[in-house]
Amino acid sequence: MPFIESIDHLTEYRRLVRAKRDPNQLQVLVCGGPGCLPLGSEELVAAFKAEMEAKGIDGKVILKTTGCHGLCSHGVRVLIRPQEIAYQKVQPEDVAEIVDLTLINGGLVERLLYQDPIDGKFCPHKADIPFYQTQNPLVLRKLDAIDPESLDDYLALGGYRTLRKILFQMTPERVIDQVEKSGLRGRGGGGFLTGRKWRLCRQVPGEVKFIICNGDEGDPGAFMDRAVMEGDPHAVIEGLIVGAYAIGALKGYIYVRHEYPLAVKRLTRAVEQARDFGFLGTNILRSKFSFDIKISQGAGAFVCGEETALIASIEGRIGEPMPRPPYPIQAGLFGLPTVINNVETLANIPEIINLGAEHFAALGTEKSKGTKVFSLVGAVNNTGLLEVPMGTSLRHIVYDLGGGIPGNHEFKAVQTGGPSGGCIPKQFLDLPVDYDSLQQVGSIMGSGGMIVMDTKSCMVDVARYFISFLMQESCGKCTPCREGLKQLHAILTDITSGRGEEKHLAMMEDLCRTMASASLCGLGQSAANPVLSTLKYFREEYTKHIVDKKCPALVCRQLLTYTIDPNECTSCLACVRECPVGAISGPKKEPQVINQDLCIKCGLCHDVCQFDAVKVE
Structure with missing residues (x-):
């Protein structure tokens, strides 16, 4: 490893490095990013190495573990250059076919290509995949090209x-x-x-x-x-x-x-x-x-x-x-x-x-210049890492890059800015994502996390989850944050458990205002965002929990009621065998009944019923 003593030495060394590299040489680039590494990137690299040695092409093909390729939901991802062939969900048992068909014979392993969920077409090359087409990578541009340790x-x-x-x-x-x-x-x-x-x-x-x-x-x-x-x-x-x-x-x-x-x-x-x-x-x-x-x-x-x-x-x-x-x-x-x-x-x-x-x-908006890296996770088909110009709309990120909501479910909200961010409802899907626009709707940019939620998410429970996280992570130094988070968590727990009262809504709003104005640091000052944004945009869900004692998303177990439809029950007794408290009974070969006074809302009866006889509401 040379010690670069001057700018002339650096220029010459860079020239020598580039001279040794043939841009037309085959490269196998295996994603070793946060999403793919746990799925077996290291085992995949070992499999490629062994197979290429066995076929005698290891000296002709460069094999590298790179950083994140972005499309984490389709890992482990493998990029073949210079053709830019993009394979997804690759396993060690796929390696021999890739070596034979692609590296040696120049063909494609079609089953490992990305398939567009809308038109069903296979996308052989990285540029064909919608997830990448409108990105503008500056920070991420080298992640799928270099060995991070080289x-x-x-x-x-x-x-x-x-x-x-x-x-x-x-x-x-x-x-x-x-x-x-x-x-x-x-x-x-x-x-x-x-x-x-x-x-x-x-x-x-x-x-x-x-x-x-x-x-x-x-x-x-x-x-x-x-x-x-x-x-x-x-x-x-x-x-x-x-x-x-x-x-x-x-x-x-x-x-x-x-x-x-x-x-x-x-x-x-x-x-x-x-x-x-x-x-x-x-x-x-x-x-x-x-x-x-x-x-x-x-x-x-x-x-x-x-x-x-x-x-x-x-x-x-x-x-x-x-x-x-x-x-x-x-x-x-x-x-x-x-x-x-x-x-x-x-x-x-x-x-x-x-x-x-x-x-x-020249990129971005008037007050938010350049690009921004986001991690897109949650109820979205294409989870992963992406980089787009500031001002790109939420709709474009969620539907065009993210591929929409799985199972044709309806978009409900996206939480931006980490646990101290706000939950943005569907009426703001066309909102440009920049610092000022997000603040105007009660959220923040944060470091760039985006969590997408569909209609199966309970927004009261979402607020409770983030307040629970912040409560555990609070340093406890200042009273507004330390005690405010404890009280918010206690109230939200009461609401999701069926003990909520209408006065709790005003109490939470007062607590949030106090925390925002009196907390020592940014954590406490912004910690109220999950509660304030859900109260503002999903207040009817809070009302349902408090007044009707119902959770519309069927998430809060203490507010659920399990019943057995006598017309669907086959008396297979699977629910009876699984119930941990003996709350289900009835004559043999007849529909069973759940004793609501004994039911602990565990949901096991619903999970084991194969005939859709156990209903939940």
Whole structure:
């Protein structure tokens, strides 16, 4: 591994790396992203390796494990280049057929191709699949192309070109100018202008400053930052170096939650590679700029996604938020000026410097520039990772990219912004997804999680779930958040259990207002969003639970009533055998009856009935 001593040396090494690569050589790229890895990516790579060796083509075909390919619901995904053939749901037993039919004979394994659910057509190539057709990947563009543990792969696709450019062609002020002109807003949830944050920190007096990458992604259903850290770690490092150069920092930290061991492993290796190559350390590329990075692991506390709590954790203290001001850019890590950006924000920086601020600013909306990475999960056919321009409508994301709702069920809501986000109903399906539009309907952008819900979801129970999560993750430091979440959870539990009263609705609204205005940090201030948004848009569901003691979505078990239709009952007695409390009885060979006083609403009778005789309402 060479130590790159100068920009000329870097240019020559990049040329040698590219010269060794034939763009027409066959490549088998196996997705090793968060969705595919648990499905057997490693076993699949081993199967490909063994089969190619057996057929004598292992020296002719490049085999790689890459980052996320995006379409997680169809994993494990395999991409064959340069033909761009996209296979889905590949298992080790499929490998021999792919090697014989595709790699050796140039044909297609049709059964492994994506099939359009609307017209039934098979999509042989990645570009044919609707999920990819209107995406505009900047942050995600290299994830399905490179081995995350290969610095040569990153260099071959232009990696560390930004480093050369800023060190020898740009002043720190000019770097900040470009980031400001791009209009990039922080992708971690707050949406503060990145260039402005950098400029304010640079203007703070002091020779020692820090820059931190916040990789503490903790939202349920969100894996955007994880996928980038695992799939393109050098992009995060390069963005961090650019930020350090801009503000005048000598040291940086990447804060990653302990639950992301693969991200920790790959970031650690990438930092070591960058240091060994000379991209980190003293007088980088013989410039006057010195900078190094340390990986810091969090213990999984959701509150450590908040800046001041994250700083406390790195310092070895309990991860609790601190009152602001002073802000981290004034007095952050160890009391010194500190900039904190999240993973996606920093991964955008090399692209902005290389392509130009104007290119980035031309995407998106007037106040929300560029693209945004989203994790799309829940009641949608195509779950996965996607990147679209800011301002793309919810309808386009859910139906065109997401493929609509499974089983032809009806869309009900989408929750954006993590557990502190709001639930957006179907009347806003054409809403453009940007910072301001989401806030106007009672939600937030957050880090980019999207959870789609259909009519089988109970919105009262959804609110209870997110409040339960936030209650458990609250640091407990301030009373409005600590006690407010406990009380909201208690009320919502009463409502979903049949003990709700109409006065509870007004009580929750008062609690929410108090939490939003009096909580210490962003977690408590935004924690009321799930309740406020569901009260606003799904109030009739709350009324049904409270007044009628019914759950329209048939989710809240304590509000369900199980009965047996005598016209459908065959007296097979399956329900009688399964009932744990003996609530079902009746004469043999006659319809059975459920004793409502004994029934504990467990639903086992409904689950085991093969004749649709057990009804629930």
